[in-house]
Amino acid sequence: AQSVTQPDIHITVSEGASLELRCNYSYGATPYLFWYVQSPGQGLQLLLKYFSGDTLVQGIKGFEAEFKRSQSSFNLRKPSVHWSDAAEYFCAVGTAGGSYIPTFGRGTSLIVHP
């Protein structure tokens, strides 16, 4: 079965600084990978997704993520963080066909200092 690890429970950055949130997955075949964001009191919203092709994917709100098969990682990045980016970020992995059980990581809480 697939699994997702987000090793950082909290990340604190200053506004304007760069950001990288880590995500590692465990899955035997090529995974489908996703990043979602959850603002306080809201549901999750898709930031970006990787199915195949270019390993660097662009998402909404200026975010990007890079799929590295050798490292089983799908880290989320943003060159300059805005105060409105403060939220909970979830990495998720899905399987290509077969058993249809999507798995989310535990989430990383992003705190942005002015």
Next chain:
Amino acid sequence: DAGVIQSPRHEVTEMGQEVTLRCKPISGHDYLFWYRQTMMRGLELLIYFNNNVPIDDSGMPEDRFSAKMPNASFSTLKIQPSEPRDSAVYFCASSLRGFNTGELFFGEGSRLTVL
């Protein structure tokens, strides 16, 4: 489109009471998911439907939990009897053609507190 609509947004009840959470998916979406979010366990998939038919309910914690989807525009998650450990935020999400090929659209959640 109004998005996924969940009700109630907040529910406070006493142990032993029946709780019913409701969800209206986005029109035209053929998959519906129920998730539970807690600090201890994170985001857990409880059950999902395809074309109103339950496909996988292996995440439903126990027989006290039940979910139905009588038509394409409505689903319920029922807990009877409720227990304090059921306190969580329950999310409904819908998608077109499922999780792997498309985006999940989440509702704003129903925060349940069982005293």
